[in-house]
Amino acid sequence: MVTKVFSPSKITFWFIISSILISGFLFYSSATIAETINIYSHRQPFLINPFVKAFEKETGIKANIIYSTKGLAQRMLAEGKRSPADVVLTVDISRLNVYVDKQLLLPISSEKLFKNIPAHLRGPKNDWFGFSKRARILAINTKRVGVDKIKKIEDLARPIWRGRICTRPGSHVYNRALLASIIAHNGAPVAEKWAQGLVYNLAQRPQGNDRSQIKAIFQGVCDIAIINSYYFGKLRNSKIAEQREWTKDVRIVFTNQGGRGNHINISGGGVAKYSKNKKLAIKFLEFLSEDKAQRLFTKINFEFPANPSIPYSKELLSWGAFSEDKLPINKIAELAPMAQRIIDRVGW
Ligand SMILES: [Fe+2]
Structure with a gap:
């Protein structure tokens, strides 16, 4: 019978290797957790999925969508500080205002959003932004x-x-x-x-x-x-x-x-008050305000881009120019x- 005896140097070697592997795994998993955002969306998946795919492709950040026509604000209230929501997306200012009233959105400061979204299409506290009109x-x-x-x-x-x-x-x-x-x-x-x-x-x-x-x-x-x-x-x-x-x-x-x-009215969104990934959530909103996503709004749903520097799609151009309130x-x-x-x- 052969008994394997590990020498102290071998034990040290395996200890170091396993430590590296374990810490590598932990780093990898924490990186994975950190690089994910959860979107609570009242907008239908067929509308949101193309945006999420484009965002994931551009940034490598994974975005999960929790979709519901109703009840997401109540759900966030019930979840309180434990809420996994990072971003809220909805249509119509009245629906956005439900989140404002319940103080579920976080005022944010982003030069990109301030530049891309005109002042009349933002919350007075910068807690929500319109992305399409x-x-x-x-x-x-x-x-x-x-x-x-x-x-x-x-x-x-x-x-x-x-x-x-x-x-x-x-x-x-x-x-x-x-x-x-x-x-x-x-x-x-x-x-x-x-x-x-x-x-x-x-x-x-x-x-x-x-x-x-x-x-x-x-x-x-x-x-x-x-x-x-x-x-x-x-x-x-x-x-x-x-x-x-x-x-x-x-x-x-x-x-x-x-x-x-x-x-006019808007579709818009904001960062969830208890988001654990605020920077990534802001990054997602910034992405929505820029060229690629803004063009998608006009292409997929025939909405007007909120960012005034984005050209209209062919269909929208065929309706003629108009001035908005x-x-x-x-x-x-x-x-x-x-x-x-x-x-x-x-x-x-
Ligand atoms: Fe509608």
């Missing part, structure tokens, strides 16, 4: 509505349009934000009168989403609809022939040109509760 526009049937017959959002309340307008319900965040912008510019009494006039002019009970308003124009239910700009791009470029057909005689109208500009976007969130009370009173 969407205009709430009018879609009109060109055979039934003269292109110069409607120029301002206020025109929707004129008696000439009685029974000719379609919209989704007023209490949807998109319409609530639109009304909030009218309150900001014209005052609450004028805004309420406008909402009343609009409701008088509806062709049918407010229903469906923005896409179905275009369908209703196609079906002859109404002649004018209020929609978000990107839905027009999505329908025009849809893989479904029937959806492309809905846009056949439809033109879009940017409102209040020559005046305050067309009301530069009202600080957080004003919309402030006035949203007042807008909702008006919506309830007029039955929109």
Whole structure:
């Protein structure tokens, strides 16, 4: 029988080797942990995945997406300091404001973000940033509505349009934000009168989403609809022939040109208050504000880039230039509760 005896030098050798291996493993795993961010997203995976892939490719940082349409703010509240969230992404200023109200976002300082994102598209404390813009526009049937017959959002309340307008319900965040912008510019009494006039002019009970308003124009239910700009791009470029057909005689109208500009909203995000990877989270937001990601917003979802130095895609260019309402976007969130009370009173 042969017994192996390790000499002290051999033991020292193996001790050193195993120490190197163990510390190497620990370093590797801590590096892996440090180089990962978790994104809590209200934006759908098909929209976010291309951004995440491009980010991972450029930086080597891995990004996990936790997607849900609702409940992520409550989840972050419940998780408290143990929350794994590093980044929050959502659409609409009212939804971003839920996170602001619950103090779930961290004010950050980033020269890149300050340079790329205009001041009216950021939180006043720099705790959120808009990365894409969407205009709430009018879609009109060109055979039934003269292109110069409607120029301002206020025109929707004129008696000439009685029974000719379609919209989704007023209490949807998109319409609530639109009304909030009218309150900001014209005052609450004028805004309420406008909402009343609009409701008088509806062709049918407010229903469906923005896409179905275009369908209703196609079906002859109404002649004018209020929609978000990107839905027009999505329908025009849809893989479904029937959806492309809905846009056949439809033109879009940017409102209040020559005046305050067309009301816009944003998709945006911020760094989670208890992020364990703040630097990486900021890096992700910076990535979203720069060329590659900004072009993706216009390519994938027909949204306008928030960074003014990014050119529009071909589809967006075909809609023509427009001027946007530069009202600080957080004003919309402030006035949203007042807008909702008006919506309830007029039955929109
Ligand atoms: Fe939408």
